[in-house]
Amino acid sequence: MPDSDVRRELIATLTLLGEIDSTQTAHFHQLAAAHNGLGVTDMKALSILLREGPQSAGDLMTRLGVTSGAVTGVIDRLRSKGLARRDTHPTDRRRAVVSADEAALAERENIYAGIGAAFERLYAGYSLEELRFLERHLRASVEITRAETEALAARERAE
Numbered sequence: 001m002p003d004s005d006v007r008r009e010l011i012a013t014l015t016l017l018g019e020i021d022s023t024q025t026a027h028f029h030q031l032a033a034a035h036n037g038l039g040v041t042d043m044k045a046l047s048i049l050l051r052e053g054p055q056s057a058g059d060l061m062t063r064l065g066v067t068s069g070a071v072t073g074v075i076d077r078l079r080s081k082g083l084a085r086r087d088t089h090p091t092d093r094r095r096a097v098v099s100a101d102e103a104a105l106a107e108r109e110n111i112y113a114g115i116g117a118a119f120e121r122l123y124a125g126y127s128l129e130e131l132r133f134l135e136r137h138l139r140a141s142v143e144i145t146r147a148e149t150e151a152l153a154a155r156e157r158a159e
Contacts, residue, residue, distance in 0.1 A: 032111045045074045049100035056097055
């Protein structure tokens with residue numbers, strides 16, 4: 001089989017596997033959120049707070065791509081579950097910031113521990129060269145998805 005045919009088949013397989021992985025990941029996130037009595041957007045907000053630190057409601061609204069009313073609901077749900085708190089902004093007492101309550105989270109079951117360990121086992125089987133390739137691929141994938149998300153959002157706003 002010519003290389004061009006092999007390449008075409010591999011790209012088709014990668015496309016299909018990407019779609020399947022995306023669906024499976026979305027399903028996992030739905031179940032993880034439901035386990036905590038939350039929605040996927042609530043869990044994504046918590047992830048942002050854990051990864052990036054305290055956020056204003058406006059910043060969180062922008063990062064999640066939701067309305068001000070929706071982000072208020074997200075914050076209220078996270079607070080009611082004891083997963084986040086609202087604090088005074090460190091340099092502007094008129095503003096509030098939302099923070100993940102890491103102490104409260106540490107007391108709960110980490111629903112992501114199993115999948116995290118499974119990926120650690122998977123990555124343990126790769127060489128450094130393969131891991132560097134995967135890192136480049138995932139960084140590029142994240143950037144493509146971010147750019148396409150922004151383009152779609154801009155198109156939706158224009159309509």
